[in-house]
Every structure is written in C-alpha cells, then in structure tokens.
Amino acid sequence: MSGMQRSAEQGSGADDSARQRAGIVERIVVRPTLPRTFLAMLRDTWREFLDAKVLYLLLLAIAILFGIALTGRIEPQPGGRQYLDIAARAMAADLDGIDIATQSVEDVAGRLNGSLYAITSAEPVDDDLPGGRWRVTMTRNFVPLVGQPESDEEISGRFGRIADGEMWKVAEIRETGSAWARKIGAQTWEMTVAPGRDLRLLWPHRFTLFADGVDLAGTKGAPLGLEVLILQKLLATGLGGTILLLVSVVVTAAFVPNMVRKGTLELLLVRPIPRWQLLVFKYVGALLLVAALLGILVGVVWLITGVIADVWSPGVLLALPSLLVFFALLLSVSVLTGVVTRSVISAMLVTVAYWAILFIAGQMNNVAVESRIREANVGKVRPTSIAERIRGRQPQRVEPLKPGRKPFYRTTLGMITEGVYAGLPHTEDLDNLVDRQLMRDFAVAGPFRALMESAEFSWERGLGLTLLHTVAYLAIACTIFSRRDP
C-alpha cells in the first residue's frame, strides 16, 4: 500500500445531525501488511533482547573464554619418523578411497597387495618438524613372478597417500638396489620426501595456555587435529554453545510471558492482525537474534583456532545450524510454556528441564546403543580405526559380560531409556553430525567411538524429528493463544 489514504466519510449508521455535529474526522485507513508486522515485531524483540542485562554477562563470559583460548600456544614436537614408517607400511594395501577416520585396519585386510615395505633409514634434512623434509631409504619385498617390480613413478604416486589424505610427497627418488636383488624380489629406493598437506594434523603438538603456564597435551604432545577438534568442540558446541544457549533460554523465556501479561496483551490484541502472527513473529524474531549470536560465536571459534593453530577447515561452521535447530526446539517449548502459564520462571524452568531430559535420555540411549553393539561383537576383534592405529592403539577382542549380567539395553532401565528416547526429538544426532564432520576434517575418531559404531545415527532423522516437535509445540501454543480470552 502506498502512502496513507485519508477519508472524511462517516460510518454507515451515522445520521445527518450527528454528521453535522461531528464535523470532519481525519482518519487513517491503512491495512497492516505481513512484512510491516514482521519488521515491527522484530524490532520489538530486538529491543527487549538488548534490554536484558544477562546478555551482557553472556558476552563477557564468552569474551573471557575466548581470551583464555587466545593465550593458547600450539607447538609441534619431534615425531616424523613414525609417520614415515606408517606411510611405508600402508603401501602394502590399496587404500584408495577409504576413510582413515572411520575405517579400521581390519576393513582393508582384503586390499593387501602381497608386498611389504619398510623404512630402513631416515634422516631429517632440516628439523624433525611437520614442515621438514627427510632423506629416506625404503625397501620393498615381494614374491617374484607373483608380483612385479615397481617403477620410481609408481612409488612416487603411492608413497604417503592414504585414501584422499596426503601425508607425504616424494620430491626426489632413485632406485639403488642391484638388478640381482630385484630379480629375487627386493627393491631399494633413496628418496627425499616433503610433508603433504594432511601431515600436520596428525603430527604431535604441545598445547599450552597462559604462555606455557598450563600444559594441556603433555610433553610428547597430541595430534594437532585432535587438539583442534577438542578446542572447537569445547568452544562451539560444548561450553561456549551451552552457555550461549542457556543465556538465550533465560533471556527469551521472558518474551512471551511479558507479552501475554494482563494490561500488555490487550494493547496487542486490539490491532487488526491475527493473533498467531504476534506469537510466531516474536518467535522468529528471537530465533534470528540467537542465530546472530550463534553465528558470532561459531565464527569467532573458527577464527581463533585458525589463528592459534593455523587450521582453517570449515567443519566447525556446521555447529551454527546444529545449535540453531536445537535452540528452535527449546524456544518453542519456552513459548508454549509461556502461553500456558504466563510465567517467566515456569517458561525458564520447563525449558531447562526439557533440555536436561533430552541430554540425559540422549546419553543413556548412547549407553544402550553401545551395549547392543558390544553384545553383537562379543568374541570379535573390536575395530580400531587407521587413525587410531597410527597413534599406537592396539586392537582388542570384545569380552563377553560376566555371567548373570545383562547388557544395559535389556535391563528395565535400558528399555525405559530406549522407549523414552523414541518419543523425543533426537537432538543428539544434530550434535553427532557436527562431531562426525570434525572427525573427518581432523582424521580422529578416538573419543567418539560409540558414535562411529552406532548404526542408528542419522542426522536427517534427528533434524526431521526436531523440526517436527518444534512446529508441533508452536502450533499448540498458537491454538491456545488464539482461542483464549484475555
């Protein structure tokens, strides 16, 4: 609608004398439009949001967390030799297209090519650090007639490459073994190798805070990828995300009860707009604001790990949609509680309790899933991922439970857990999605074994169920809000 129309007409029921008495009424005849209503509610929500003092505490807490993280120093430790050995041994199998974070050594057993490779000597050209080059002697043993001698080009093409990953690059290569040795199945090469793009993530690094004051990874260090993953998890989906969502729950819990308060509600309900718009736009407005805060949080986490570790893989940015969808669910619970009880405290408590139930049920469900997997694998060798094997973890056989003990999923508590979890939105899986992406980015699986082994993990179902619950809670809230007398 363009501009304002003025009208001097009187109501259809007005009689002539009243019209004369009344003179001319300047009236504003305009209709609300959806964008105008939406923008107005958004600005209203924005004001209310900024009015909350606790928001500034949140920003302070996150700033402190980031400040601490920024004192972090990550320094590589010597350790190149083990990665040369791994690169040589891995050439015994065809590893094209496998995922070293998730697939086990046993998975690739069928891919063995009948040759054995070993590093017999290795000397760093410069320092024993992730950027340094090495002078290496490598031998290959194979069965003559079954296997063929390999050319320098073939070795250059395969050495240091596992799946899509690149640990090493061959800079120079020269076969030094005798022709006689070659005939009986032994080849030797002198090579100069340079680090590949993925070597750094596997390389052991020390991680200290407060200028070496606090040592987080021990003197031998841990793989850089693992350190970055834990840091990103802690700051984005872990502590940082939890604090931010908790504060957002506290701030937004007041929105609906304040709106439906007697004396305030009437001023909104008399407007010529449907009631559901008030509620839904307030909801969307709050969601957009929290999205902005989450965007800042996740973006800054990405920047911080980039700055202190020089790792810029964008997997952590997935935490934004994951946390936002989770918050959308919490906010819908808060809105529904706010509409029903009109109490800020109730909205806050019910939302936090709902969150706690989701968390506890999710954790217990993980235990149940793990117990199922464990039972299915009794007697088998528990898979160990290649990345773990690289770090020296040995495969273990899964022992049966002691006689008389039932696996958790078959206990009463386990059955209740699985039953309750089935009725909840599987928000765990949204978090798992982020974790899995981080694991892929940084080629680590260790702390997330259960997740990797869980056949039931499906982020699509988690997303679908979460959105379904969110929409359902909102719809109930809108229905109650539209029908109730103020």
Add this chain to the structure above:
Amino acid sequence: MVVSVKQLEKQYGANRALGGVSLDVEPATLFGLLGQNGAGKTTLIKILLGLVAPSAGTASLLGRPVGTFSARREVGYLPEDHRLPEYHTSTSLLDLYGALQGIPRRDRRRRAAELLDMLGLAGREKLRIRGYSKGMKQRLGLAQALLHGPRVLFLDEPTDGVDPVGRKEIRDLLLEERRRGVTVFINSHLLGEVEQLCDRVAILRKGKLMVTGTVSDLTRQKGSWIVGFDRDMPASFGFPGATFEPTETPGRIRVGFEATDAVAAGSAAEADSKEKEAIDRFLEAAGAFGLRVRHLERERATLEDLYLAIAEGGGMP
C-alpha cells in the same frame, strides 16, 4: 449507530459477567460507563473490541460485527491498569503499535511526534518507559489509543494517576475528539469527572444495564433546597406542602417540596419555575415569621447519588 448491542451475555464458567445487555450509542458521543468492580464494564468493552467472544447476543461496531479487522482498524483502546512494555521509549512504542495498526513508517513518525507534543511528552523521547511516572504512562497510553485516528475510543480510567492540570488537558483533548466526530467510551470511577465530561452515561450492576440516559436527564432536580437562617427554626413555624429535615451542617435544614414532573408541568422550564415559586413563597413566609436567610442552595441529584442508589439498592432513587 456507532455501537449497537443486543441481549449481550457473557458467562465465565459459573460466573455471569454480562446478563443480557442492550445498548445503542450514537456517533460523536462521550459515553460514560459506570458500575462497581465486577459489574461487567470491562467485559462489555472487551466484547466490543473483539477481545472476548460473547456467549450470546450480538454486538456491532460502526455497522460491522465486532472483532473483524475492519472494525478493529477503527478503534483505539486504553485498558485499565495497562502495562506498556518497559523496554520501549515513547517513540519506539508508538512506532510498534502504529506498524501493527498498519500505518506506514513516515506517517506513524509524524503522528507520534504530534501526539507526544500534544500530550506533553515531547523532549523525553530517549527515556525508557521504565523511568516514567504513572501520569506519563497514562498520557502515553492515551497517545497509543489515538495514534491511528480511530473513530471510536474505549478508555478505561483515562485520567488515572494524572495530576489536575493534566486531567484538564485530557478532558479538553477528549472534547476535541468528540468535536471531530469521534465516539468516546469512558470507564471511570471518578463520577465528578464523568458528570462534567460525558453526554450520556450507563450504569451497570452485576452484568445488567440498570439505567442509561443523558447526564442532565439523570441528574434532574430533586425538588429540595438547603436553607440556613440566622437562628434555629422554631418548631412552631410551618409551611404547607413542605417537609423539613436536618442536614449535617448545624443551622441548615433541607426543605423539600414535591418535585414537579416536567411532563405534568408541560415543560422542564415550567417545572423549574413552579419549584422556584414554591421556594419564594416559603421564604416570604419565613421572613414574615422573623427569620432572616443566611444561606440558600438548590439541591440537584448528582451522578454520585444516582450511582450510590443503584449500587446499594438496585433501583432508581
């Protein structure tokens, strides 16, 4: 009719808030709605605003069924004990309500500035409502009701918490609105103010409409006078057709004559002159008896008398 209500009923559970109210209000009227707490005033207004659905009966506003968006575009409302969101400033709040009302940005800014100026709130645009006094909140509440130029205003206690000068300003503002053709509903417990301001009043009691009419009709003469003489009136003095009763003030008595019905007398002016004749004759007789007049006052039934009679007894006095 601006408002037309027929046999309106509202039941809240076991509680009957309105029990068959019928009412018609003409345009450009200042209409006072009176009654005790719980009499059904607010329920009636909420039904007219479309906030509450009636249990039975019909109500229309400007010829449209109540609650429709076209009807709601024409009304301004100031609720009782309204609580304006405290995180807003005057301008941001009017901007919000204006936008929800559908007013384009430039127009609502201009209109908000005019209203804030008119209501004495100019110069405080940066102050959050949290820091407002009760009177300021009340003025801002009025501003939001007037923002979109409504044709019907529903004001619940519009001068609540406002100082006497502010009250006068608000009364003038409402008179001006009426002059411009706006119909104003006022819910108030300040009977003096309603009497001073309103053209018509209705009194509700326990969900029923007890009486409705113009203020001058309802507060007609009582046919009694307060008279003070230089000394106590001797018991021996008498006057045919007059009754005497003592008042709260020593030395003054209430002299009652049978009120002359305007219809029986032919006209209100004739009834008035008949009554004046009666008091003149009474005073002449008193003078002849040696009594000197020190005080004379004609008694009118105030709205308060009427209201209290209805509230206590349930009928016309």
